[in-house]
Amino acid sequence: MMALGAGLVLLLGGGCPILGAPEVYRSGAMLALAALVALLGLWGAYALSRRTLPRLLVGMLFTYMAVVGLVVLREYGLKGLEYCSRGGAMIFGAVGQFCTALVGVIFTAVFGYLASRLMTRRLWLAGLHLCVCVLVCGAFIDYACEVKERATLPLNTAHAVGGEVPDFTLSVLDFKEILYDDAPTYSLFTMQADGAGETEEVPCENGMLLVGDERIPVTELRRAPDTPRPCKVLPGNPPRVVVQNPPTVKDYAATCEIATTHRGREERYSATLRVNAPLSVKGWQVYLESHGTHLGKPCVTLLLRRAPGRIAVISGMVGIIVCTACWCWWKKEDEEKTA
Numbered sequence: 001m002m003a004l005g006a007g008l009v010l011l012l013g014g015g016c017p018i019l020g021a022p023e024v025y026r027s028g029a030m031l032a033l034a035a036l037v038a039l040l041g042l043w044g045a046y047a048l049s050r051r052t053l054p055r056l057l058v059g060m061l062f063t064y065m066a067v068v069g070l071v072v073l074r075e076y077g078l079k080g081l082e083y084c085s086r087g088g089a090m091i092f093g094a095v096g097q098f099c100t101a102l103v104g105v106i107f108t109a110v111f112g113y114l115a116s117r118l119m120t121r122r123l124w125l126a127g128l129h130l131c132v133c134v135l136v137c138g139a140f141i142d143y144a145c146e147v148k149e150r151a152t153l154p155l156n157t158a159h160a161v162g163g164e165v166p167d168f169t170l171s172v173l174d175f176k177e178i179l180y181d182d183a184p185t186y187s188l189f190t191m192q193a194d195g196a197g198e199t200e201e202v203p204c205e206n207g208m209l210l211v212g213d214e215r216i217p218v219t220e221l222r223r224a225p226d227t228p229r230p231c232k233v234l235p236g237n238p239p240r241v242v243v244q245n246p247p248t249v250k251d252y253a254a255t256c257e258i259a260t261t262h263r264g265r266e267e268r269y270s271a272t273l274r275v276n277a278p279l280s281v282k283g284w285q286v287y288l289e290s291h292g293t294h295l296g297k298p299c300v301t302l303l304l305r306r307a308p309g310r311i312a313v314i315s316g317m318v319g320i321i322v323c324t325a326c327w328c329w330w331k332k333e334d335e336e337k338t339a
Helices: 002-015 021-025 028-048 053-086 090-118 121-145 310-329 332-338
Strands: 147-154 158-161 168-179 186-191 197-202 208-211 214-217 231-234 240-244 249-262 265-274 279-281 284-294 297-306
Touching (some): 053 090, 053 310, 197 208, 214 231, 249 279
Antiparallel strands (some): 147 297
């Protein structure tokens, strides 16, 4: 009940922040509630596995290795498919990637079997409590040690990350918008007498724009020097303008060059940064936040974040999912066999 109450207060604080969400979530009350949840999770894990605590710890270790095997399979399998698509000499690299992915399969099979022999339904529930504690501990580490910085970089401008002795140098070589390949749409902008404007969609059939009783060929729309999209001014009063709508953006992509050192040797490589797909470099996560212009030059805004507790948080989240699934679907007869 105490943990449930702490979660309820957390939800209320996030839904009705008085000082703003960061201030609420980083306040002393929230930290105390998080510590309480971690202690309750640790106590729950101990109480549920008091006589079989070593078995729980070893079983959770085997479960962790099984999940790591799945991650290895996914990462190196996708990399192998990427190398195959390039063809040529990259086929040999693809073979190496697939062999590493096979090691991940072996990890998952071996450690998954060992975990299934050690764990029982009660131990899965204990592991669930333990993973809650691991997640909260990772969040505390991030709270104490997290480093964040934002950088607005014009194209081909280097930015050092990591303080006086940079961990790496990042520069953005190119930025592009990936658009949906759909049919263009059009709008009619009408200027009212009071200076306000009214916009409405214009249907297009067989290359003709239907504006009331008028039929205007799409080819008559022209791009003026100060207008980013093709348009046409229609005669009459009030003034009217037909404009081609901007296409729908599918994705944003920034081509980055990263310079770092590995074992005393300088390394340079290129990587593509996308929205919700950050780059991971030397313990830093690089996120693409926005784009625009600075002093007439295109630029991008990046969020650089170093969170040492990130692995613990992700491990706790994945562990909660796995332990909850196993606890819910573990058969009682299987538990009796392994007990």
